[in-house]
Amino acid sequence: MSTLFLQSEIKNPYLFYQKMIDENPIYWDESNKIWAIYSYKYCVEILNHKDSQIPPVSEKNLNEYALEISRNLARLSNGIQHEIAKETATILFSNMKSIGIDSILSQLFKSHNNNKINWVELICKKLPVLTILKSFNFNDQDSLFIADNIEWLTKIMHPNKNPEDIKFINCVSKEIYLIAENHIRTLSFYENLIAIISTKHNISHKETKSMFVSNLIGLFIQSYDAARGLLSNALLQCFSEGNNLDKTDKIQIQKLVAETIRFDPPIHNTRRIATEDIQINDFIVRKNEIILVVLAAANRDQKQFKNSMLFDIERENNQEHLTFGTGGHMCLAKYFSIHLATEALHYLFSNFKKISILENEIENEPLINARLPKAIWVLLSN
Template sequence: MSAIFLQSEVENPYSFYQKMTKEQPVYWDETNKIWAIYSYAACVELLNNTAATIPVLTANNELNRSATTIIENLARLSNGIQHEIAKETAQILFSYLKTVGIHTILEELLPERLLQNQINWVDLVCKKLPVLTVLKSFDFNKKDSDFICKKIAQLVKIMQPHKTAEAIEEINKVAEEIYSITERHFVTLPFYEALIRKISDLYPISQTEIFSICVSNLIGLFIQSYDAGSGLLSNSLLQLLSKENFSKDKVDKICIQKMVVETLRFDPPIHNTRRIASKDIQLNNSTIKKNDSLLLVLAAANRDPNHFANAMNFDTERNNNHDHLTFGTGGHMCLAKHFSVTIATETLYYLVDNYKNISISGNEIEYEPMINARLPKAIWISLL
């Protein structure tokens, strides 16, 4: 049985995850030559194990200089001292992220003229709002923001471990321009010199290298917000509007935030992440050999009944929902955790506060042909 599949080809992956978590929580997939890890305890053990390293996306020779620079400097792709430098930079960038009124962006994305018909929530809001929030938080001008927002779908292909010739061509078309825009804007930020100085004081690297790391990780925030942000906004809306979970009269911001957190556990946008064993690892009576590949199925761990009571039920009042592994844990925990929850909470609250009737129409939800993420292609809704 294969642990690797396209989400577009599976109606309900959770029944498979449930079976594997119970019967083979640490499973060797002979076909794909990879260890698939399903249980909560085993996933946590590996996420915290320094011998389970994040695979480095090596720059393809066909990628241009800008794309190569971005790949080599992203915080989430590195280990050791390089990871520490990049992560420190990303944390500092997050600390300078300004609060932006989500409602003002939504008013731009949802003009009255569009609401007379059904709208595609995914294309109109989910694929734009998270990226625009980051851009506006760092005061990018409208022209540059519009360009990056329009082209980000091409740039995120830089994260694919195996890039097709077509993907490489698309990446090269936009990487240089987005890097140039970000580089040009970065030096205008009020904290620019302080950030460079702080990293320089902490680590023995040149200011030129620091500058590249900073620019790349700012671009990394755009990339990170695109797929994961879009998926969370999509999946949270689906949960909000499901009959058993939604009662508009009883919804407030705290209620919505709890629902977003439970969505991250129950139906997360990112289903799995990969690691490489840098040495032999003993796990659940199995020996993972040095250089073996690992597939940590976080979406399965999030529904492990050994950690979450009534794990297959959507329950916003469960007392340990925050234990979900969607953002990872330990040294490689995703820095966008609180940022993503805030955006989704504010967005859904805006909807219930401004529209009397929110309804989904159309056929059954279809998903993008991706292995690591379960992202709806479209969600058609009416807002009245």
């Protein structure tokens, strides 16, 4: 039984996850030499365990800019380096100014003169990163360049990169790095942030600046795939049989988004490496073994969520999901993501009277860690 599969090749991974929760909640996959954890309890245990860390990603053949970004990202670092990176990312995130998402949506819809749209291409791939860029006052030209090219830089997170990934990463990393580096000097909190981080952690201003630039780019990277998936999955849930909600009521939409995050998360799994032997239930994960933490399975664990296979927007404890992880590496952007998806769907249903989805079978991207619709064709009329 293989625990690693492309999401594009499995119609309903939840049947498999359910079986694994029941029969093998902690499973050693001999063919891939990886542990896979499915139940809620053990996923939480691994994510909070002091000896489970982020595994290294391959940096082979990356150019100097891509290397700098990869080495500084909160998402990819451990120990003290992670503490500094996380603090930098958190300060950056808390300095995002609040902006009108509606105006970005209106421009995106205007850029497309047709009543048939691909929701994924037009909105999901653009809105999250443009929202972050605008919140940091990037100008239109730089925003356009970054929004059009960030997809290539997300490959920096892949544990193993093929020559094509490396070519794309190297191709865009210099320009994105230099745009971000030039821009941060204009931010009002720049000097303050550099002083706080460099004094507190006794690192040079040069290193602190690089940490700052990399983690700003990290916010673009992190938002790209995951928020794209949430915007896609939440729209699909709006049209799912049985979900007869009032689509112009923002509170109803927000509840739908919250349950979508549990029921149909964009990121299905994350990885850890054991830095010492870890005892988990009756098993011992040996030092240096890799662990796949299946967040999407944990979200359907009956022991945690009653009638877990039912989509129920009134579910009381759906915020206990593991979609944003838990522990030291937990996502910074939970509320930002819920807000973004709620605003986007509310805009769509308030601005177009008739909306229909044009196909039944949605194909997913060929990725192991994320379940992301490739395209969702939608017909709109006023």
